[in-house]
Amino acid sequence: xxxxxxxVFDTTLRDGEQSPGCSMNTExxxxxxxxxxxxxxxxxxxxxxxxxxGDFDAVSRIAQIIKNSSICSLARAVENDIKxxxxxxxxxxxxxxxxxxxxxxxxMKYKLKMSEEEVIKRAIHAVQYAKxxxxxxxxxxxxxxxSEISFMxxxxxxxxxxxVRTINLPDTVGYRLPTELGAMVKELSDFxxxxxxxxxxxxxxLGLATANTLAAVMNGARQIEVTINGLGERAGNSALExxxxxxxxxxxxxxxxxxxxxxxxxxATSRLVATITGVEPQQNKAIVGKNxxxxxxxxxxxxxxxxxxxxxxxxxxxxxVIKDSTLILxxxxxxxxxxxxxxxxxxxxxxxxxxxxxxxxxKALADKKKEITDDDVRMLITDExxxxxxxxxxxxxxxxxxxxxxxxxxxAIKYKDEIIKDAAxxxxxxxxxxxxxxxxxxxxxxxKDYKVISVTEGKDALAKxxxxxxxxxxxxxxxxxGLSIDTMLATAKAYLGALNSYLSQKxxxxxxxxxxx
Numbered sequence: 001x002x003x004x005x006x007x008v009f010d011t012t013l014r015d016g017e018q019s020p021g022c023s024m025n026t027e028x029x030x031x032x033x034x035x036x037x038x039x040x041x042x043x044x045x046x047x048x049x050x051x052x053x054g055d056f057d058a059v060s061r062i063a064q065i066i067k068n069s070s071i072c073s074l075a076r077a078v079e080n081d082i083k084x085x086x087x088x089x090x091x092x093x094x095x096x097x098x099x100x101x102x103x104x105x106x107x108m109k110y111k112l113k114m115s116e117e118e119v120i121k122r123a124i125h126a127v128q129y130a131k132x133x134x135x136x137x138x139x140x141x142x143x144x145x146x147s148e149i150s151f152m153x154x155x156x157x158x159x160x161x162x163x164v165r166t167i168n169l170p171d172t173v174g175y176r177l178p179t180e181l182g183a184m185v186k187e188l189s190d191f192x193x194x195x196x197x198x199x200x201x202x203x204x205x206l207g208l209a210t211a212n213t214l215a216a217v218m219n220g221a222r223q224i225e226v227t228i229n230g231l232g233e234r235a236g237n238s239a240l241e242x243x244x245x246x247x248x249x250x251x252x253x254x255x256x257x258x259x260x261x262x263x264x265x266x267x268a269t270s271r272l273v274a275t276i277t278g279v280e281p282q283q284n285k286a287i288v289g290k291n292x293x294x295x296x297x298x299x300x301x302x303x304x305x306x307x308x309x310x311x312x313x314x315x316x317x318x319x320x321v322i323k324d325s326t327l328i329l330x331x332x333x334x335x336x337x338x339x340x341x342x343x344x345x346x347x348x349x350x351x352x353x354x355x356x357x358x359x360x361x362x363k364a365l366a367d368k369k370k371e372i373t374d375d376d377v378r379m380l381i382t383d384e385x386x387x388x389x390x391x392x393x394x395x396x397x398x399x400x401x402x403x404x405x406x407x408x409x410x411x412a413i414k415y416k417d418e419i420i421k422d423a424a425x426x427x428x429x430x431x432x433x434x435x436x437x438x439x440x441x442x443x444x445x446x447x448k449d450y451k452v453i454s455v456t457e458g459k460d461a462l463a464k465x466x467x468x469x470x471x472x473x474x475x476x477x478x479x480x481x482g483l484s485i486d487t488m489l490a491t492a493k494a495y496l497g498a499l500n501s502y503l504s505q506k507x508x509x510x511x512x513x514x515x516x517x
Contacts, residue, residue: 086133
C-alpha cells in the first residue's frame with residue numbers, strides 16, 4: 001500500500017442524498033456515479049441497499065456499470081442489511097460492504113440499549129458475515145467523536161481480527177475541534193499501525209468538517225469520506241472539492257500526500273450534482289461557488305491583472321472553471337462544430353440521439369439569445385440526459401392571467417402516439433398548469449418543493465426549474481427538471497418530469513419484483 005495516497009471515498013449518493021430535498025432516482029444516481037468515476041473517486045458509496053427496493057436497484061445497477069471505482073453499500077450491523085448490501089454490489093469488479101455500529105456511551109445507552117460487550121460481539125459477527133460476500137469490508141464506529149478511546153481500541157482490535165482492513169472514525173454530529181479530532185486520529189492510527197487504514201467521516205454542524213478532515217489526514221488518516229458540494233445530513237459533510245484542493249494546493253503542509261482525483265472534473269461534477277438535486281452551492285462556496293474566482297474589489301482586480309497569484313492561490317482551470325467563456329457558435333453553426341465544443345466542456349460520451357436533440361435545442365435557443373454561454377450548453381446537455389425517459393411529453397402550453405382575471409392553463413401532452421389536450425383554472429398560473437397535467441395524466445401530484453434559478457445573467461437567461469412531487473403515500477417525492485427561457489414552460493416540464501421519473505421507477509421495480517417471483 002502507498003502510505004502517501006489519500007483514498008477518496010465519496011458518499012454523495014448515500015449521505016449526500018439524505019439531505020432534505022436531495023433524493024435522486026436510479027437514472028440520476030447512475031449519471032452521478034459515472035461522473036464520479038470520471039472524477040477519479042476511489043470508492044463510491046452508492047447507497048444503503050437495505051433501505052428500500054429503489055435503493056437496492058440503484059446500488060445494483062451502478063455496480064454493473066462502474067468499472068474503475070470500488071462500489072460500496074452501507075449496512076447496519078444487522079444480517080439482512082449486510083446480505084442486501086452484498087447482493088447489491090456483487091457484480092461490481094471492485095466492491096465493498098461498509099457496516100457500522102455506534103460506540104459512544106450516549107448512543108449505546110439510549111439508542112442501542114446495549115452493553116459494551118454486546119456491541120463488540122455484534123461488530124465481530126457483522127464483519128464475519130460481510131466477509132462471506134466480499135473481501136473488502138469497512139467498519140465504522142458510529143459517533144466516534146464522542147466515544148471513549150479505550151473502548152474504541154477494544155472494538156478496533158476485535159474487528160481487525162475478524163478481517164476488517166478499513167476502520168472509519170466518524171464525527172457523526174460534527175462535535176470535535178480540529179485539534180481534538182487530530183489527536184484522536186493520531187492515537188488510534190498509531191494503535192492500528194499497518195493492520196488497518198484509518199478513515200474519517202466528518203459532519204459540518206459547527207462548520208469544521210473540512211478542517212477536521214485535513215487535521216485527520218495530517219495525523220495518519222489515509223481515507224477521507226466526503227461529498228460533492230458538501231451535501232449531507234443536517235449541515236452536511238466535508239466537501240470533496242475543498243479537502244482535495246487543500247491537499248493539492250498546500251504541498252508545503254501536506255508534503256508527499258496526494259489524491260488521484262482528476263481535479264479539472266471538479267466543477268463539472270459539482271454542476272451535475274447541483275442540477276440533479278436542485279441544491280445550488282452558496283455563491284461564496286469555496287472552489288465551486290459562483291464567486292469563488294471573482295474579484296470585485298479594485299485592489300484585488302488590479303493585483304490579479306498584474307499577477308494572478310496575488311489573490312488566487314488556485315487557477316480556475318485547475319478545477320475545470322473556464323472564466324468569461326461564451327460559445328462562439330450561432331444558429332448557423334454545424335453539428336460537427338457543436339459536437340467539438342461540447343467535448344471541450346467534458347461531455348465526451350453523449351449518444352448520437354442525445355446530441356441530435358441537444359443540437360436542435362441549441363439552435364432554437366440561438367434564435368432567442370444573443371450570446372450562448374458554456375453554462376447554457378452544459379445545462380442543455382444535462383437537462384436532455386435527465387429527461388430522456390418520457391412516458392408523457394409536453395407538446396404545448398398556453399396560459400392566461402391578469403390581476404382581475406382567472407388564471408387558466410391549456411396543455412397539450414403526447415402519450416404514446418396520441419396528443420391529449422385539456423385546460424383548467426387554478427388559484428394561480430402554476431396551480432392551473434399542475435391541475436391540467438393532473439387531469440390529462442390521471443395522476444394527482446402533491447408539490448413538495450419548487451425552485452427556480454437563472455442559468456446565466458440577463459433578461460434572456462435560461463430558467464432552470466426543479467420540482468419535488470409526491471404521487472402516492474408509499475413512495476418518496478420525485479425530482480423533476482425543466483429548462484426554458486419561459487419560466488412557466490420550464491415549470492410545466494419540471495412537474496411532468498417528476499411524474500415521468502415516478503412512473504419509470506415504479507415500472508422498473510414492478511418488473512424486477514415479477515422476475516424475482
